[in-house]
Amino acid sequence: MKTLVTxxxxxxxALMLSNGAWAxxxxxxxxxxIAAAKTQADHEAIAKRYDxxxxxxxxxxxxxxxxxxxxxxxxxxxxxxxxASMVAHCKDLVKEYRAAAAxxxxxxxxxxxxxxxxxxxx
Numbered sequence: 001m002k003t004l005v006t007x008x009x010x011x012x013x014a015l016m017l018s019n020g021a022w023a024x025x026x027x028x029x030x031x032x033x034i035a036a037a038k039t040q041a042d043h044e045a046i047a048k049r050y051d052x053x054x055x056x057x058x059x060x061x062x063x064x065x066x067x068x069x070x071x072x073x074x075x076x077x078x079x080x081x082x083x084a085s086m087v088a089h090c091k092d093l094v095k096e097y098r099a100a101a102a103x104x105x106x107x108x109x110x111x112x113x114x115x116x117x118x119x120x121x122x
Contacts, residue, residue: 028053043115047108054104061097064090
């Protein structure tokens, strides 16, 4: 049981540390930045930020997939009832992070199209 607790604790610490690392790199796109975007470079900069957001969401999905496996092991123990609910929680988060990643990728693609459209007209 001590090994299981150690594994889960290490996973939680790794998650917290990785969460802080990607959050520092991913600057959010603001409404003002979108409104001010007039050039190909402006739209490409926004697209790159959305790419970073998509990558961060994918990383979170992978972290929670790993946590699902850890909690599934814990759920098989005699006192595993709480771990079973955590499996469901992490599976839900995996779906949500994957959906967020897909949305960010679509936004990046839209801004790349906008970059092409704005420059093709000039």
